[in-house]
Amino acid sequence: MPELPEVERARLLIHSNFLNKAIVDVETVVDDIVYQGCTNQEFATKVKGRTLVDTGRRGKVFYMILDQHPCPVLHLGMTGSVRIKGQAGLEYKDFSTAGDDWPPRFYKFVIRFDDGQELAFTDMRRLARIRLVDGDPLQHPPISELGFDPLLSMPDLDVFSETVRRRKCPIKALLLDQAFSAGVGNWVADEVLFQARVHPAQNTVSLTDAELAALHDQLSFVIKTAVAVNADSNKFPTDWLFHYRWGKGRVANREAKMPDGSNIKFETVAGRTTAIVPAVQKLHGNTINGRKKNKTKSESEDENSGASHPYASKEVPLKGKGRKRIKVERDPDIADGDLKKLSSSRTRRKRIIKQEITSPDAVESKPPTKSKRLRTPIKKEEPQTPATAARRRQSTRAHTLKQAIKTEPIDPVVVAHKERNRPSLDEATGSIISAFGHPMPDFPSVDLDDADEMIKIISAGSLTG
Structure with missing residues (x-):
């Protein structure tokens, strides 16, 4: 750009x-x-x-x-x-x-x-x-x-330092903010930070007075030098990072170096690809990209040995919806020797919480659990209409007829059908009544007219044995 x-x-x-x-x-x-x-x-x-x-x-x-x-x-x-x-x-x-x-x-x-x-x-x-x-x-x-223009309205060092320290972000992100310094882009920011020997990810609140003074001087110097040669990069000073920061990713296994042999490392800072010379640009303090560094193992152990120790009073959140907090004190039933055998303070805390919850006083603090049983959705019954009534009668009759055939596998009708001999209408009627075990009028869902239809179907040989 x-x-x-x-x-x-x-x-x-x-x-x-x-x-x-x-x-x-x-x-x-x-x-x-x-x-x-x-x-x-x-x-x-x-x-x-x-x-x-x-x-x-x-x-x-x-x-x-x-x-x-x-x-x-x-x-x-x-x-x-x-x-x-x-x-x-x-x-x-x-x-x-x-x-x-x-x-x-x-x-x-x-x-x-x-x-x-x-x-x-x-x-x-x-x-x-x-x-x-x-x-x-x-x-x-x-x-x-827009903010100040480094060429036209560069603030003095005191105002510049105060403005920088009011912000809490990586210094490169601040330089790229047009509401802070208008006109500074990616290559200008990298050049200023390299010339000032400041790491781009250094947090603004941790900058020293010497670093702020160097940033103030180099921001003005880089802009004035580039404008003086009408932005002709061939006339920029030969020791500028500008000449060696380009082409990252265009050549496989590219290793960028400064004239003195120092390596150039490319990182993403403030969302932009950033050229850094680690030999002269070093992070310091306890912040990176505006966030605290991860705690070391020794720092974590120190914290565990303090307020998180099982002897100390602490409020521990319980899992679940509508969680409540209970105050956990040392259980007198747990001996000192047993505590030392536990692997970590987290394990000890879990054991104490478990005993506290199972005690009669803590039962009310335990949140109710939801049942995980899957419920079968209830099928909505169709409204009663002549069409639905007819479908139900057909289903009932077909089921009754199938059961009747299953209960009498040696029925003459079935045997006759297997042999492809079509029985007479009277034989079929007697066979079905015999298979049902009841006379036809005993079935309220089947009337005689429908039974005659089923008998005709059997007589025609359309059912399989």
Whole structure:
């Protein structure tokens, strides 16, 4: 991402080429992401016919002051840049805008001035922002929400130190916060921390006075040095980390080193890939990334030997919903020798709690347990209708007939069916009555008409034995 030095270079390019020149035409493309608070047509209409009288910048945001409001306020994002027709495109570490085509690729607007020169604003990844601000750009968002500019408004050491110590976070996260130091990006933050010999993950509350003074000096030095050479990285000091921090992960088993042979380690700090030289950037104190270090074994044992000792009074939470707390005292029935045989203070605590819960006084403190038995869902009964009544009668009759056939396996009807001899209607009727063991009228769910239907089915040989 273009950072403060690169954005200052873009501002100076516009200032030196187009100051006091009138805008005669504006060509734009539709982009509802890049244009914020206005459309591309609104931008073209309100800028056309105006004269550029000044430019300005704070942090990574720069703006063009016209003879009449509103003013264009621009942010380059990750891959934004400016181009002038007939001049070489600007070079960045991770991308280039060089090319002979015009309008250039990925342009968002092209402004034509009265002397024939043209200015283009490009953005490949559509993370840049174009706004129109009616009034002083410094008094309106996003510029009004930014912190101090290390080039324009660097605070003195006392104010800087007090501001840093009010925060509790890794120092790199604070440097990247645009509400703290506007214009500082990933490579500037890494360079400042390396030059100041401060670890990026060092917590702000544990910084020494010497480290704060070094950070204050190096933040100003790095920014001024980069701006003085117009953000040309080839002219940066040769001992800068900038020259050796790039390309991490692009080459297998890459080992980055400084000119003196010191290794460069890459870690993620504040959500960003961070270049660290462990030989000169060392953590100290009891915090890492704003969190306390894990306790050592000896520290844990010291704590266990103190308030967590079974002799000490302590409130222990019980498991379960609606948990309650009971006060556990030393059980007089447990001898000192038995306590020493237990493996750890945690085991001793569990044993004491178990005895306390099983005592008559502690029964009320034990939360009730829920039954884990799975309940079978109750099937909702269908409402009684003629159709459901008919289905129930059919099911009952079929079940009764199957049972009747099973109870009389040597029934003449079944034997006759197996031999493919179809019995007469009278023989079938007598067989079913014999198999049921009761005359037909004794079955309330089966009437004689339905029985005749079943007998006809048997007579037709449609049932299997």
